[in-house]
Amino acid sequence: MAEPTDGQREGILERLSRYFAWVSGGAILFCAVLVTLDVFARNVFNDNLFESFEITIYLYAVTVAFSFSFALTTKTHIRIDVIYARFPKIGRAILDLIALGMLTMLSVILAFYAWSLTIESFGLPGPGNWGAVSVSDLAVPLVLPQSFWALGLSWFAFVCVIYMLRGLYSFGRGDLAALTALIGLEQREGEAELQDTLDIVKESEPPASGGTS
Amino acid sequence: MAALALGLLLILAALGIYVAAILGVLAIFLGETFSFIPLLPALGDITWSASTEFILVAVPLFILMGEILLRTGIASDMFRALDRWVNWIPGGLMHTNVASSALFAATSGSSVATAATIGTVSIPNIEKHKYSPPLFLGSLAAGGTLGILIPPSINMIIYAVLTDTSVNDLYLAAIIPGFLLAVMFSLAIFLACVVKPSLSGTRESSSWDERIKALKHLLPPILLFVVVVGSIYAGLATPTEAASLGVVASVLFGMYRKRINRTVLLMAFEGTMRTTAMVTLIVVIAFFLNFVLQSIGVTAFVSNFMEGLNINPTWAMIAIIAFYLVLGMFMETLSLMIATTPIVVPVIIALGFDQVWFGVLFMILIEAALITPPIGVNLFVVQAVRGKGPFRDVVLGSLPFLIMMIVMMLFLLAFPQMALWLPSVFN
Numbered sequence: 001m002a003e004p005t006d007g008q009r010e011g012i013l014e015r016l017s018r019y020f021a022w023v024s025g026g027a028i029l030f031c032a033v034l035v036t037l038d039v040f041a042r043n044v045f046n047d048n049l050f051e052s053f054e055i056t057i058y059l060y061a062v063t064v065a066f067s068f069s070f071a072l073t074t075k076t077h078i079r080i081d082v083i084y085a086r087f088p089k090i091g092r093a094i095l096d097l098i099a100l101g102m103l104t105m106l107s108v109i110l111a112f113y114a115w116s117l118t119i120e121s122f123g124l125p126g127p128g129n130w131g132a133v134s135v136s137d138l139a140v141p142l143v144l145p146q147s148f149w150a151l152g153l154s155w156f157a158f159v160c161v162i163y164m165l166r167g168l169y170s171f172g173r174g175d176l177a178a179l180t181a182l183i184g185l186e187q188r189e190g191e192a193e194l195q196d197t198l199d200i201v202k203e204s205e206p207p208a209s210g211g212t213s
Numbered sequence: 214m215a216a217l218a219l220g221l222l223l224i225l226a227a228l229g230i231y232v233a234a235i236l237g238v239l240a241i242f243l244g245e246t247f248s249f250i251p252l253l254p255a256l257g258d259i260t261w262s263a264s265t266e267f268i269l270v271a272v273p274l275f276i277l278m279g280e281i282l283l284r285t286g287i288a289s290d291m292f293r294a295l296d297r298w299v300n301w302i303p304g305g306l307m308h309t310n311v312a313s314s315a316l317f318a319a320t321s322g323s324s325v326a327t328a329a330t331i332g333t334v335s336i337p338n339i340e341k342h343k344y345s346p347p348l349f350l351g352s353l354a355a356g357g358t359l360g361i362l363i364p365p366s367i368n369m370i371i372y373a374v375l376t377d378t379s380v381n382d383l384y385l386a387a388i389i390p391g392f393l394l395a396v397m398f399s400l401a402i403f404l405a406c407v408v409k410p411s412l413s414g415t416r417e418s419s420s421w422d423e424r425i426k427a428l429k430h431l432l433p434p435i436l437l438f439v440v441v442v443g444s445i446y447a448g449l450a451t452p453t454e455a456a457s458l459g460v461v462a463s464v465l466f467g468m469y470r471k472r473i474n475r476t477v478l479l480m481a482f483e484g485t486m487r488t489t490a491m492v493t494l495i496v497v498i499a500f501f502l503n504f505v506l507q508s509i510g511v512t513a514f515v516s517n518f519m520e521g522l523n524i525n526p527t528w529a530m531i532a533i534i535a536f537y538l539v540l541g542m543f544m545e546t547l548s549l550m551i552a553t554t555p556i557v558v559p560v561i562i563a564l565g566f567d568q569v570w571f572g573v574l575f576m577i578l579i580e581a582a583l584i585t586p587p588i589g590v591n592l593f594v595v596q597a598v599r600g601k602g603p604f605r606d607v608v609l610g611s612l613p614f615l616i617m618m619i620v621m622m623l624f625l626l627a628f629p630q631m632a633l634w635l636p637s638v639f640n
Contacts, residue, residue, distance in 0.1 A: 022479055022482050025486050036458055057266070060265065079229045084228055
């Protein structure tokens with residue numbers, strides 16, 4: 001059942017974002033194992049074996065950057081609907097576009113300055129030809145994690161821009177339903193997580209007994 | 214001017230603009246308007262250092278741990294096991310709700326998941342054992358919020374990162390108030406059931422044999438709690454390392470129960486990264502906003518202003534509590550916490566309060582925000598799980614627990630040592 005559960009047809013952007021999330025989650029699990037081994041190594045042999053600290057922070061930065069788009073395609077980024085919900089359909093559609101417009105602006109700015117930082121690191125003096133390196137035994141050239149991180153943020157910006165264009169296109173055609181399906185704020189906060197949890201509990205519950213007896 | 218800006222922000226937020234985007238645009242606008250040197254070029258540097266903050270890695274790790282626990286059925290087993298131990302007390306299952314929420318929340322960290330999981334197992338018993346619905350539902354909604362206060366809390370990690378507070382100190386400070394609040398919830402149920410016995414359903418009692426047998430289902434969550442929180446307190450691991458231990462331990466439990474497979478892992482990964490991305494985007498942007506506020510002198514201005522006011526700190530704190538209780542009725546809690554921390558915490562310090570102590574109080578305020586109408590996520594969750602009856606039941610039933618939260622905050626105000634004693638012993 002590893003198929004999409006969001007009830008929407010999944011395009012290439014959505015699918016890729018989901019794959020990125022899978023890989024990212026796997027990377028986080030990998031970090032957990034690595035850090036655990038290091039905790040044991042430190043407390044038993046008094047030594048850090050795997051440099052888990054540094055690997056973990058870089059993997060975190062990169063995986064999260066690549067997951068921002070997944071939170072967009074699954075409508076998880078936080079929006080509040082106190083006034084929004086009181087608007088008529090057309091008003092909400094316009095608010096959706098304004099909201100996405102602002103997010104798109106932010107995502108583009110983030111990606112731009114991420115690249116500018118990466119280029120700056122590359123230009124800084126370092127031991128090799130790769131610019132600034134991290135202050136540790138690993139001496140990782142910062143360009144390496146930073147360019148992956150900037151790439152992730154660029155992917156987020158790209159998905160935002162495409163969503164914006166799709167949203168404007170739907171709006172231009174007067175297809176408000178498509179717009180809402182794409183970027184509308186339909187669910188209450190926590191609803192996706194609630195639905196997930198309910199599905200899980202239902203699955204893991206033995207069918208015969210409903211509760212305690 | 215500041216009030217106008219704040220009002221504008223709140224309106225933008227309520228209009229459904231992405232919270233992260235609002236904070237980002239605000240930071241850029243303030244930086245461009247009020248700073249002599251351009252601040253925007255620092256954006257790359259600041260987001261990079263925020264994204265590589267080791268302590269923040271604890272967030273996806275704890276979420277992953279919760280996701281795995283949820284998908285391995287530990288929660289429902291624990292609920293039944295706990296029930297054997299507390300079903301004889303007036304209020305019966307409602308104590309089980311509170312106790313298992315406290316225990317599960319302590320290991321999973323998500324209040325939505327806690328309320329939904331325990332609620333699904335527990336709610337069918339309302340009719341079966343003839344409980345009065347409101348109090349029963351309230352115990353579920355309120356119990357689910359305990360995870361924010363009882364370590365390892367994800368909200369506390371975010372507070373710690375934003376305010377440069379030690380997570381260890383926060384975790385130590387929160388443990389007594391956390392468990393005490395759970396006991397006070399139970400006390401509220403007990404008192405209500407003694408005064409009005411009809412609230413309590415039919416009780417049963419279990420034999421000692423059954424109780425002993427049930428213990429094995431309590432073992433995984435307790436063990437996990439000991440591994441995660443114990444390793445931090447014992448100084449063996451930092452919070453992020455403890456979270457890693459927790460993830461590995463929960464995967465091992467899952468494998469022991471033969472519930473780990475490809476699908477479970479992929480779904481857990483999805484859930485983890487979705488939530489992590491959502492949280493991290495806001496946190497990273499808040500870092501930049503924090504930097505801008507400090508650079509243009511807002512933070513210092515607010516501190517000086519508060520010191521100049523010469524008001525009674527206790528009354529000021531009560532005003533802050535009231536402010537959050539009101540705002541919490543309407544605002545989503547994570548955004549509420551992250552957006553207000555950069556301004557409120559300097560105020561707290563200027564008033565002479567301890568930021569660790571306030572961290573604990575702040576968590577209770579956020580818990581309260583989750584069960585106050587009209588926007589209270591846990592109220593919605595419990596109502597959705599119940600699937601019928603008036604929403605009013607859940608709201609009314611949560612009221613006694615809300616009162617207990619307020620009492621707890623007054624306790625903290627009167628006896629700050631409740632929170633600060635443990636950290637002082639360990640340091």
